[in-house]
Amino acid sequence: MPKKPNLSQPDLSRLEKSLDYQFQNSVLLKEAVTHRSASAKNNERLEFLGDSILNFVIAAELYTRYPASSEGDLSRLRASLVNKEGLFLVSQDLNLGSYLILGSGELKSGGYRRNSILADTVEAVFGAVYMDSDLERCRILILQLYHEQLENVPDADSLKDPKTKLQELLQSRKLGLPEYNVIEIVGKAHNQQFTVNCSINKLELTTQGSASNRRKAEQQAADNIIPLVLDIFKKN
Numbered sequence: 001m002p003k004k005p006n007l008s009q010p011d012l013s014r015l016e017k018s019l020d021y022q023f024q025n026s027v028l029l030k031e032a033v034t035h036r037s038a039s040a041k042n043n044e045r046l047e048f049l050g051d052s053i054l055n056f057v058i059a060a061e062l063y064t065r066y067p068a069s070s071e072g073d074l075s076r077l078r079a080s081l082v083n084k085e086g087l088f089l090v091s092q093d094l095n096l097g098s099y100l101i102l103g104s105g106e107l108k109s110g111g112y113r114r115n116s117i118l119a120d121t122v123e124a125v126f127g128a129v130y131m132d133s134d135l136e137r138c139r140i141l142i143l144q145l146y147h148e149q150l151e152n153v154p155d156a157d158s159l160k161d162p163k164t165k166l167q168e169l170l171q172s173r174k175l176g177l178p179e180y181n182v183i184e185i186v187g188k189a190h191n192q193q194f195t196v197n198c199s200i201n202k203l204e205l206t207t208q209g210s211a212s213n214r215r216k217a218e219q220q221a222a223d224n225i226i227p228l229v230l231d232i233f234k235k236n
Helices: 012-019 026-032 044-065 071-081 084-094 104-108 115-132 135-145 147-151 162-171 214-235
Strands: 179-186 193-200 205-211
Touching: 012 026, 012 084, 026 044, 026 115, 044 071, 044 115, 044 135, 084 115, 084 135, 115 135, 135 147, 162 214, 179 214, 193 214, 205 214
Parallel strands: none
Antiparallel strands: 179 193, 193 205
């Protein structure tokens, strides 16, 4: 667990050692760890930049590592790495929460432990390194920090969402696409619950899914019907 950071003057030289990178312009690193609650000159612009660089670097690395993978598989693999969870893991390795510059409210509420703040700060650090050096140095840093995650990336098939899995399953037997229909919406606009039917007419199968939005309900319904489809396929 990160120590509660200094409100305005963290020792960023220790962070540079963790990054194995010494900034020529130390102002960039300070800006990268400054949350918007602390200053108008904060890390949001660097975060924007770092997000784009991270996506590019990971995409290029996956493209090289998996020459036989389709565009869809590469997209799923990238999404499994470039997300709040993956960035939070990187922040933990850097003990990044100890260096955050937060406003007093965020500091008191434990913002230095908040996953979203830490993930955004990692991207800002990448943006800062790029602005202080170049793309190649930033690429090396990203691949160093993502090394373990890249070595343990899950199989692309396991990352497919239920609707995609169901569609591919049916297509493998030359069956048509499933039909999704909303059968009920309850609750007020800000707190609705959707219930959706997933039907495969040729197999005479129907299941339901319920969630806080239509897309999630469709995914749930698809997930519920897949075992039934597999059972029929095994018997035939």
